[in-house]
Amino acid sequence: MKHPFYTKFLLAPALASILLFSCKSRKNNEKEIETTEHKIEVEIKETEVNGKRANVYTLSNQHGMRVSLSSFGGLITELAVPDKDGNIENIVLHYESIAEYDNNDSYLGATVGRYANRIANGKFSLDGTEYQLATNDGKHHLHGGLIGFHRKFWDHELITEGTSVKVKMSYVSPDGEEGYPGTLSTSLTFELTQDNTLLLDFEASTDKPTVLNLTHHGYFNLSAMNEDIRGHEMQIFADKYTPADETLIPTSELAPVDGTPFDFRQPFAIGDRIGDVTGGYDHNYVIKEQHDDRLIKMAVVHHAGSGRYMELYADSPGVQFYTGNFLDGRQTTRGIQYSKHMGLCLEPQVFPNSPNTPSFPSARLNPGENYRHRIQYHFGVR
Ligand code: GAL
Numbered sequence: 001m002k003h004p005f006y007t008k009f010l011l012a013p014a015l016a017s018i019l020l021f022s023c024k025s026r027k028n029n030e031k032e033i034e035t036t037e038h039k040i041e042v043e044i045k046e047t048e049v050n051g052k053r054a055n056v057y058t059l060s061n062q063h064g065m066r067v068s069l070s071s072f073g074g075l076i077t078e079l080a081v082p083d084k085d086g087n088i089e090n091i092v093l094h095y096e097s098i099a100e101y102d103n104n105d106s107y108l109g110a111t112v113g114r115y116a117n118r119i120a121n122g123k124f125s126l127d128g129t130e131y132q133l134a135t136n137d138g139k140h141h142l143h144g145g146l147i148g149f150h151r152k153f154w155d156h157e158l159i160t161e162g163t164s165v166k167v168k169m170s171y172v173s174p175d176g177e178e179g180y181p182g183t184l185s186t187s188l189t190f191e192l193t194q195d196n197t198l199l200l201d202f203e204a205s206t207d208k209p210t211v212l213n214l215t216h217h218g219y220f221n222l223s224a225m226n227e228d229i230r231g232h233e234m235q236i237f238a239d240k241y242t243p244a245d246e247t248l249i250p251t252s253e254l255a256p257v258d259g260t261p262f263d264f265r266q267p268f269a270i271g272d273r274i275g276d277v278t279g280g281y282d283h284n285y286v287i288k289e290q291h292d293d294r295l296i297k298m299a300v301v302h303h304a305g306s307g308r309y310m311e312l313y314a315d316s317p318g319v320q321f322y323t324g325n326f327l328d329g330r331q332t333t334r335g336i337q338y339s340k341h342m343g344l345c346l347e348p349q350v351f352p353n354s355p356n357t358p359s360f361p362s363a364r365l366n367p368g369e370n371y372r373h374r375i376q377y378h379f380g381v382r
Pocket residue numbers: 105106107117142217248282283320322326345347
């Protein structure tokens with residue numbers, strides 16, 4: 001029998017180890033009043049997936065914004081932010097228990113790796129050697145293969161530096177896992193700030209040349225799932241996107257968005273033109289044509305009813321805009337059915353199928369290089 005996550009801890013306190021931590025000085029003096037402004041609280045719970053232990057860290061800031069992070073899967077399992085009336089509600093699709101994330105074929109809240117998105121036919125070549133990856137999307141490789149990073153047990157630690165509190169997760173992917181070359185040492189550090197920003201910082205290194213494309217695959221719904229995302233207003237700061245074939249592999253063209261339903265340079269309701277896009281939006285936008293480490297404001301999503309908005313910043317060349325087209329209502333969490341378009345993903349990434357598309361920014365990582373990828377979600381109301 002599956003226990004809902006929270007119930008499990010209420011009913012089985014022996015399983016739970018809860019640590020309440022705050023950065024503030026506990027001395028009753030003026031300094032405390034000052035530092036109370038910078039309090040980040042941390043709650044840690046233990047849970048089990050397939051008989052193995054995992055931790056769930058919940059960070060909360062002074063505005064009541066909170067995020068829950070599972071070391072199983074490197075997942076974001078809850079993200080609660082205030083609306084314009086100060087109501088703090090969860091705005092990501094999630095499951096009730098962590099154990100359910102072991103059967104997460106929609107990639108809810110997932111850290112995706114080694115390669116987010118598709119690699120055509122699961123094949124690519126590096127330095128004259130052809131590699132065959134696991135195929136799990138018809139003939140293609142998708143989101144890391146059969147057991148992607150979203151189903152791994154990550155090592156985890158809490159890092160406190162001054163007033164900042166971070167949760168660092170690490171995973172070492174063995175040489176040959178899912179067909180990829182090289183032992184890959186990966187870390188993902190999460191930080192919640194007092195200005196309602198969630199920072200994700202990926203780092204990796206390899207002992208053989210390989211390809212890599214790590215991202216976060218959360219489904220956002222700023223109405224707190226009171227309606228689907230077609231009424232959300234979207235803005236994406238990209239002049240071009242990568243058209244794809246019917247199996248969602250890019251054609252290698254960088255096409256202008258001008259005059260198409262893909263043009264979100266000015267804000268548009270997502271539902272206004274979604275009917276003109278076969279299957280719904282599931283496309284990579286071109287933010288940069290070359291790799292560099294500049295953090296760019298890629299997109300802004302706004303939900304007028306709640307007033308909530310989210311700004312996305314990241315340093316990758318592309319971002320996948322996906323409108324939950326494959327959600328089919330099978331999943332119901334706390335009475336909310338996850339039907340088509342119930343959530344939207346904005347996945348900062350290198351372009352899909354880059355290892356087979358020499359004109360795209362490269363996804364290659366060599367020994368001695370440090371891979372770094374930063375994603376920042378900033379929340380506010382207007
Ligand atoms: C998205 C991808 C979609 C679909 C989805 C998972 O990132 O663009 O095509 O595979 O993940 O259901």
